[in-house]
Each structure stands twice: as structure tokens, then as C-alpha cells.
Amino acid sequence: MSVGQVIERICSEKRHIMKKTLIKMGALFLAGGVTLAAQATTPEEDRAAFTSHYKFRFTDVPVEEYANGAYAIDKIGRENWEAIEEFPPYEPFIDEGQEMWETPFANGKTYKDCFPDGPGVKGQYPRWDKKQGMVITLPLAINQCREANGEKALKYKKGPIVPLLAYMAFESRGQITNVVIPEDDPRAMEAYEAGKRFYFTRRGQLNFSCATCHVQNTGLKVRTEVLSMSVGHTTHWPVYRSKWGTAGTLHRRFSGCNNNIRAKALQAQGEQYRNLEYFLTYLSNGLALNGPGARK
Amino acid sequence: MQTKRLLSVLLLAVTFVAGTGTALAADAKAESPKAVQAQQEIDKADKARKMAASVDSEWTTTGKLIKKAQAALKQGDYDTAIRLAKQAGEQGVIAYEQGASQKELRIPSYLKY
Numbered sequence A: 001m002s003v004g005q006v007i008e009r010i011c012s013e014k015r016h017i018m019k020k021t022l023i024k025m026g027a028l029f030l031a032g033g034v035t036l037a038a039q040a041t042t043p044e045e046d047r048a049a050f051t052s053h054y055k056f057r058f059t060d061v062p063v064e065e066y067a068n069g070a071y072a073i074d075k076i077g078r079e080n081w082e083a084i085e086e087f088p089p090y091e092p093f094i095d096e097g098q099e100m101w102e103t104p105f106a107n108g109k110t111y112k113d114c115f116p117d118g119p120g121v122k123g124q125y126p127r128w129d130k131k132q133g134m135v136i137t138l139p140l141a142i143n144q145c146r147e148a149n150g151e152k153a154l155k156y157k158k159g160p161i162v163p164l165l166a167y168m169a170f171e172s173r174g175q176i177t178n179v180v181i182p183e184d185d186p187r188a189m190e191a192y193e194a195g196k197r198f199y200f201t202r203r204g205q206l207n208f209s210c211a212t213c214h215v216q217n218t219g220l221k222v223r224t225e226v227l228s229m230s231v232g233h234t235t236h237w238p239v240y241r242s243k244w245g246t247a248g249t250l251h252r253r254f255s256g257c258n259n260n261i262r263a264k265a266l267q268a269q270g271e272q273y274r275n276l277e278y279f280l281t282y283l284s285n286g287l288a289l290n291g292p293g294a295r296k
Numbered sequence B: 001m002q003t004k005r006l007l008s009v010l011l012l013a014v015t016f017v018a019g020t021g022t023a024l025a026a027d028a029k030a031e032s033p034k035a036v037q038a039q040q041e042i043d044k045a046d047k048a049r050k051m052a053a054s055v056d057s058e059w060t061t062t063g064k065l066i067k068k069a070q071a072a073l074k075q076g077d078y079d080t081a082i083r084l085a086k087q088a089g090e091q092g093v094i095a096y097e098q099g100a101s102q103k104e105l106r107i108p109s110y111l112k113y
Helices: A003-012 A015-030 A043-057 A063-072 A075-086 A091-102 A138-148 A161-171 A186-200 A210-216 A250-260 A271-283 B002-029 B033-054 B060-074 B078-100
Strands: A035-037 A127-129 A134-136 A239-241 A246-248 A293-295 B106-108
Touching: A043 A063, A043 A271, A063 A075, A063 A293, A075 A293, A091 A161, A127 A186, A134 A138, A134 A271, A138 A161, A161 A246, A186 A210, A186 A271, A186 B106, A210 B106, A250 A271, B033 B060, B033 B078, B060 B078
Parallel strands: A239 A293
Antiparallel strands: A035 B106, A127 A134, A239 A246
């Protein structure tokens, strides 16, 4: 049975039956399921394990293609996507973002003062910040810049942060994902490990982890969508999604994927999602950035 | 540091909810013992929901059930309120178990190292 069918079935069941299913699911998961106790693995070993898993499943798809998400493995979806990319729906966002980038703050300073290598700095994020003792993502760095210059922080899932991110992503195209876990601060590895644990933790009423869909069931369909591989998940943000009717951030997508399994989404740019981004982006090390992107 | 602050906010929130709960329950008592029971089940469910949230494991369904139970209680439909609140409470307990039992990382066997 495909994941789609499982979800469909659970959705259509009557409430009293669902309650029973729930209790069974609870029992199943208390029994442990098919898992192995964690052996200590290095980030490089994790990346290799994920990549070889997908390579084994999709023998003739080159790893570089993973940056195109489901369209690397979904022929029909790809045709539509290529047609959409001829007049990219994210283009107006890039233009709007450039204007934001060039407009000085009330104090006369600009984003350039915070990002001297900018606007194309996406390849430097997410990164471990030893002084702050946390993972810094690009959206967080943008808001830290704004606040340091007396401007209000922007919302993290949609709204004006998206065009700015779109412009910076566009200017960063071709940079190679290269997340570093510095060895001089053990907290960096802890953050990576926390992100990894989040990724493999089953959540929500449907009791799925990210891996259930994006590793175990990659290539299968959920309703009309083909499940993508997690390697390549971070290269192309922000994304214009037809379903959203606008462009949104990676953490908005995290929320959506949590909600789909009936798990309450956590705070965008909160510690859990930042650590998740750290782990997830590490998996894409070596892949070129190709944002902003368009998806169904 | 942040966890500490969060904890104290949570504690405050719990106290607050428990406080209003008792106040409401006191009002309800004048009406019917079933109303009191409904309020108690709702309070229990909300506690269970918060427990699940404390391990990042809350379900989207639980809060909705609690809201529906509260609405039913308000309308005097105590049986429905009790039934929904119990369901929500059960969800909260399972969701907490779900989160708490996975504190340790487990790599699924389909991923070969």
C-alpha cells in the first residue's frame, strides 16, 4: 500500500474506527517498529548513506538532478515544471527583493553593511555561530541585521522576507552547498545530531517521520505528488508553490510537512527547525544552489 | 537559558488555565454534575496536550477536539463535551508517549550505512 493510500484510508475512516487505529498505531510504535539502535555515525557517513540509498533506487538519475526535487524522478511533473520555468513565477520576487536590498534602512545603512559579500551569500548558510552558540540561517541573519539597524524583524514563513531571500538566492546560484560542522565547538555537532533526531522522529497522528516519506517511500505518490529525496531538499529556497499561490520559505515547507501528518508545526526559525535545516542542508553538500525554485 | 524562560512561561500558562478551569468549574457546579465532569475532562485533555507539546509531539487534531468540547460545554451538550474531551485527552497521552519514547535516535533499517 502506498503512503497516499494509507493517508487516504485514515482520512476516510469514521471517527470511532479512527480511534481504534490510533490506539493500534500507538501500540505499534511503542513496540518499536523496525529500527536499529543508533550507532554513532559521522555527518559524512550520514550523507553517504542517504545518497547511496537514493542511487540504488534511482540508478539512472545523476545526483546533481536531486536539486530539482521530485522532478528528477517524476517525468510528467517535470514536463509541466519545465514549461513553468520558461516564465518563472518567482521572477517578480527577485526584482522586488533587489529593490529591498538596495533601499537603505532609516539609519542610512544597507543590507550590504551586514553582508559585505552580498547579495550572493546563501552558500554561507546555515552555519554554526560559536559566539551565539546556535545555528544561524540566512533568514535569521537577515532579521539580526534589520534589528541591529533599528528595523522591525520580518516574519519567517511568508511576506516581505521572501522576495529578499529570492534575490539573494538568485545571486547565489551556482554556489556549492558546503555546510561545515566546526570541530572546535562540540555544540555544533550537538545541533547537527538534534536535527538528525528530529528528522527520524515519528510525529503526528499518522506517526510518520520525515524519513518515512522522503527516504523509505521516495518515488511513491501522495495524492498527486511524487515524494522527493531529501538530498537536494535545501538548494532552491525560497520556492514559488502553485498550491500556495505565492513564494514561501523552507520553514514554511517544514510546517506544511508537519501539518500533513497531523503534527503541530513548530516555530519557524525556532531551534528545532534551525537544527533540522543544519542537518538537512549538510545532506546536500556538494550540490549547486539553484534558487529560487518553482514547485507544484 | 531560553528553556528556563520557556518553562516558566509554560508554568504560568498552566497555572492560568488551571485557575480559569476551577473558576469555570465552580460556575458549572451550580448547573449540573455533568457540566463539572465535562470541564474536568477538558482540563485533563489540555494538560495532556501540553505534555505532548513539551516533547514537540503535539498533534494538530487535539487542540481542535478541545475547542469543540468547549463549544459543546457552552451549549450545554455535556455528553458530547465529555466524549470529545476524553478523545482529546487520549490523543495527548499517546502523542506524549510518541515523543518521549523517541528521545534516543533510531535509524530505520532501510537506510544502510
